[in-house]
Amino acid sequence: MSHDEISFHLPPPAALIPAPPAVAAPVMVPLTIDGRAVEVPAGATLIDACKTLDIDVPTLCYLETLTPVNACRVCVVEVEGARVLAPACSRAVEAGMVVKTRSPRVDLSRKLVLELLGSSVDLSTAPGLSGMMHEYGARPDRFQEVLGSPSSVSSVAQPVKIDNHLYVRDYGKCVLCYKCVEACGTDAQNTFAIAVAGRGFAAHISTELDVPLPDSACVYCGNCIAVCPTGALMATPEFELRQAGQWRPETQAVTDTICPYCGVGCTLTVHVQDQQIVKVTSPFDNAVTRGNLCVKGRFGFEYVNRTQSD
Amino acid sequence: MNGADQLCRDLESRFGHAVHRSPCLGQCDRGSAALITRAGSDPERFVLAPVSADEVAKALSAGTVPTVPRVGASANGAGAKIVRRMNVADATSLASYRQHGGYQALAKAIEIGAAAVIAEVSAARLLGRGGAAFPTGRKWDAVAREPARPHYVVCNADESEPGTFKDRVLMEQDPFAVIEAITIGGLATGAERGFIYIRGEYPESERAIAGAIQQARAAGLLGVDVSGTGQAFDIEIRRGGGAYICGEETALFNSIEGKRGEPRSKPPFPAQFGLFGKPTVVNNVETLVNVLDILIDGGDAWSKTGTAGSAGTRLFCLSGHVVTPGLYEIECGQTLRHAIGVAGGIPNGRALQAVLLGGAAGTFVGPDALDMPLSFEGARAANATLGSGVIMVFDETADLMDTLARIAQFFRDESCGQCVPCRVGTVRQAELLQGRDPGSGIRDPGSGIRDPGSAHHSAR
Numbered sequence: 001m002s003h004d005e006i007s008f009h010l011p012p013p014a015a016l017i018p019a020p021p022a023v024a025a026p027v028m029v030p031l032t033i034d035g036r037a038v039e040v041p042a043g044a045t046l047i048d049a050c051k052t053l054d055i056d057v058p059t060l061c062y063l064e065t066l067t068p069v070n071a072c073r074v075c076v077v078e079v080e081g082a083r084v085l086a087p088a089c090s091r092a093v094e095a096g097m098v099v100k101t102r103s104p105r106v107d108l109s110r111k112l113v114l115e116l117l118g119s120s121v122d123l124s125t126a127p128g129l130s131g132m133m134h135e136y137g138a139r140p141d142r143f144q145e146v147l148g149s150p151s152s153v154s155s156v157a158q159p160v161k162i163d164n165h166l167y168v169r170d171y172g173k174c175v176l177c178y179k180c181v182e183a184c185g186t187d188a189q190n191t192f193a194i195a196v197a198g199r200g201f202a203a204h205i206s207t208e209l210d211v212p213l214p215d216s217a218c219v220y221c222g223n224c225i226a227v228c229p230t231g232a233l234m235a236t237p238e239f240e241l242r243q244a245g246q247w248r249p250e251t252q253a254v255t256d257t258i259c260p261y262c263g264v265g266c267t268l269t270v271h272v273q274d275q276q277i278v279k280v281t282s283p284f285d286n287a288v289t290r291g292n293l294c295v296k297g298r299f300g301f302e303y304v305n306r307t308q309s310d
Numbered sequence: 311m312n313g314a315d316q317l318c319r320d321l322e323s324r325f326g327h328a329v330h331r332s333p334c335l336g337q338c339d340r341g342s343a344a345l346i347t348r349a350g351s352d353p354e355r356f357v358l359a360p361v362s363a364d365e366v367a368k369a370l371s372a373g374t375v376p377t378v379p380r381v382g383a384s385a386n387g388a389g390a391k392i393v394r395r396m397n398v399a400d401a402t403s404l405a406s407y408r409q410h411g412g413y414q415a416l417a418k419a420i421e422i423g424a425a426a427v428i429a430e431v432s433a434a435r436l437l438g439r440g441g442a443a444f445p446t447g448r449k450w451d452a453v454a455r456e457p458a459r460p461h462y463v464v465c466n467a468d469e470s471e472p473g474t475f476k477d478r479v480l481m482e483q484d485p486f487a488v489i490e491a492i493t494i495g496g497l498a499t500g501a502e503r504g505f506i507y508i509r510g511e512y513p514e515s516e517r518a519i520a521g522a523i524q525q526a527r528a529a530g531l532l533g534v535d536v537s538g539t540g541q542a543f544d545i546e547i548r549r550g551g552g553a554y555i556c557g558e559e560t561a562l563f564n565s566i567e568g569k570r571g572e573p574r575s576k577p578p579f580p581a582q583f584g585l586f587g588k589p590t591v592v593n594n595v596e597t598l599v600n601v602l603d604i605l606i607d608g609g610d611a612w613s614k615t616g617t618a619g620s621a622g623t624r625l626f627c628l629s630g631h632v633v634t635p636g637l638y639e640i641e642c643g644q645t646l647r648h649a650i651g652v653a654g655g656i657p658n659g660r661a662l663q664a665v666l667l668g669g670a671a672g673t674f675v676g677p678d679a680l681d682m683p684l685s686f687e688g689a690r691a692a693n694a695t696l697g698s699g700v701i702m703v704f705d706e707t708a709d710l711m712d713t714l715a716r717i718a719q720f721f722r723d724e725s726c727g728q729c730v731p732c733r734v735g736t737v738r739q740a741e742l743l744q745g746r747d748p749g750s751g752i753r754d755p756g757s758g759i760r761d762p763g764s765a766h767h768s769a770r
């Protein structure tokens with residue numbers, strides 16, 4: 001066997017490295033928020049503008065990675081000269097806008113939205129909501145006080161849907177923010193397993209013809225769970241630990257790693273409690289995943305928890 | 311009010327679950343009404359009003375769609391403009407429509423050209439009759455200027471505001487006028503396709519409009535070459551599925567597109583991003599029909615009727631406690647007292663308690679408002695709205711709290727469910743109103759009933 005020269009050559013250097021096409025500098029739009037002047041690129045929303053000024057606007061149905069649906073209305077702000085309040089999460093900035101993020105009208109509206117939700121939906125597992133309730137002085141119980149009995153105050157209370165091994169759907173906790181529908185649809189997964197059905201107070205998230213999840217188009221990516229702001233959608237391990245009173249997020253170690261399954265290289269955030277993986281998420285600002293995973297990354301961690309003898 | 315409860319009970323005892331109570335079928339001039347579907351491979355739908363349970367049974371077993379006597383409209387004051395062909399021309403015949411001046415406006419529009427049509431409509435100061443009172447000329451001009459193609463024209467015939475029936479009468483009695491007006495809108499704004507979205511509970515209107523479209527096509531007034539202009543324009547009918555919210559223009563677009571009937575966030579407005587995301591003119595039936603006279607009279611001359619802020623006449627739907635409920639064309643600026651008088655006043659010498667102006671989404675006014683001019687500015691000054699032209703009269707015997715509770719129930723049932731203030735707020739309002747003891751007024755009015763309203767008011 002002769003020792004041939006390794007016939008591998010680097011490609012010649014490119015004569016001309018193509019430059020990326022020139023991008024026109026964005027047109028900047030000036031506006032005033034809470035008395036402070038700010039300039040943001042055209043097409044930005046009021047909430048984007050508020051962020052550049054570090055002004056906090058409460059949101060529920062908004063997420064950076066999803067198309068705004070402006071359904072919850074807790075983010076409303078006052079735009080000078082407008083008849084109605086504007087949802088900051090979706091209203092595009094206009095030159096010369098004068099915006100107030102807090103005013104008696106804004107605060108009353110936010111308080112009412114919180115009271116209406118708090119009186120009809122179980123918000124016990126919605127992070128951040130009790131703080132919001134407190135800040136706006138929301139008292140969801142006051143309807144019951146006026147109407148007499150709890151039973152005369154309609155709510156969406158209903159049994160938890162447990163029809164598969166990976167996640168539960170507890171629609172008694174659903175604020176109908178549409179985020180799961182968007183994540184399952186064109187904003188991420190393009191599976192369209194769920195949509196809003198019914199109307200008015202009977203509107204609800206449903207699979208096609210309300211079939212159980214295993215009979216639906218669902219591929220168990222869990223991207224809906226990731227975006228749900230109230231815990232209505234919850235992976236089974238977390239649900240079972242909570243049922244048993246053993247869900248202790250303050251004790252959990254949270255570690256970022258790379259998914260071992262395929263070459264895409266999604267960032268996994270692994271939540272570990274008592275030496276067991278109890279939940280897998282992905283950061284919303286991750287360039288690869290934007291918070292989305294597939295069934296293997298999100299749910300395929302059982303093998304880590306097993307020992308060889310299992 | 312006119313025995314609807316008794317009719318429902320009679321029908322339910324006969325037909326059981328096949329009976330579904332409806333808050334309003336748009337037949338307020340002749341209640342109680344029933345929308346009947348005869349099931350089968352080729353289902354037939356028709357409305358009977360006023361009707362008894364016996365008549366419903368008879369109609370169901372008969373083999374044909376019954377003919378219902380059509381009730382026309384009356385004019386007063388400035389003379390019949392919009393309603394002049396009603397009960398005069400044969401609404402089913404293009405020839406008769408032409409004999410009574412039909413299609414002269416289209417001829418004029420073709421003669422003067424698109425830009426001049428829009429100029430006339432702007433000069434007329436025509437404001438939308440669907441409730442929002444937006445200047446029609448401005449809307450048309452905005453769409454005509456949009457470079458994106460195609461453009462669409464949509465006629466909003468969803469008429470689902472309780473107490474409103476004007477568009478139904480227009481479509482049934484003068485369908486060619488509606489078709490001619492949509493055609494003019496299309497030619498003026500550069501659209502080749504128009505849609506008319508007809509309320510699902512209006513089978514009679516749908517038949518009338520379908521017949522008119524067919525005849526207009528056959529006569530070359532619709533199609534690839536409208537009246538020899540070389541311009542194409544045609545109209546398609548879409549039937550609503552029984553949702554009040556689909557009368558809102560952007561929910562209506564979603565509905566036509568086959569999506570869930572939910573309003574979209576505005577801006578962007580329909581003139582930029584309307585049906586199928588394209589520049590779209592959307593107008594109420596009555597608004598469009600006014601365009602015919604604007605072209606024939608000239609915008610300036612037309613705007614001499616009515617008041618400075620409200621040009622022209624309006625169709626008012628008078629119902630409730632008046633001697634002759636019906637549709638009345640009244641010049642803008644006449645008083646509310648005049649309108650009630652035109653409908654014969656309040657029967658049996660009873661006193662007026664309140665008037666619901668503008669439909670369920672409108673405002674109650676008391677007897678002190680009788681001298682309010684029926685104009686956009688007059689209503690605004692009285693903190694009221696003319697909305698879709700509803701004047702529902704309640705005499706001293708009416709239980710207004712019951713009416714209010716029904717209105718709350720209506721909005722609870724008709725919320726699309728998208729936004730929290732409406733989805734939950736309308737439920738809380740209905741609960742607070744239903745929980746009260748009869749005749750006791752609103753329970754603890756300080757603590758709740760107005761609040762959801764204010765959040766809702768601030769939301770959309």
Ligand SMILES: Cc1cc2nc3c(=O)[nH]c(=O)nc-3n(C[C@H](O)[C@H](O)[C@H](O)COP(=O)(O)O)c2cc1C
Nearest residue numbers: 438439440442466468469470557558559593594597
């Ligand atoms: C809840 C809601 C229901 C509406 N229903 C109707 C309707 O049934 N018919 C109608 O013409 N306009 C209705 N509108 C008004 C339309 O959105 C729109 O303003 C109108 O069709 C524009 O036509 P116009 O300028 O000719 O009035 C409704 C608006 C809202 C907010």
Ligand code: SF4
Nearest residue numbers: 184218219221222224
């Ligand atoms: S798990 Fe994925 S596919 Fe299933 S409903 Fe949620 S987003 Fe849709």
Ligand code: SF4
Nearest residue numbers: 174175177178180228
């Ligand atoms: S299940 Fe969760 S994400 Fe989906 S609509 Fe309800 S609250 Fe929003």
Ligand code: FES
Nearest residue numbers: 070072073075089
């Ligand atoms: S966050 Fe803006 S409407 Fe929900």
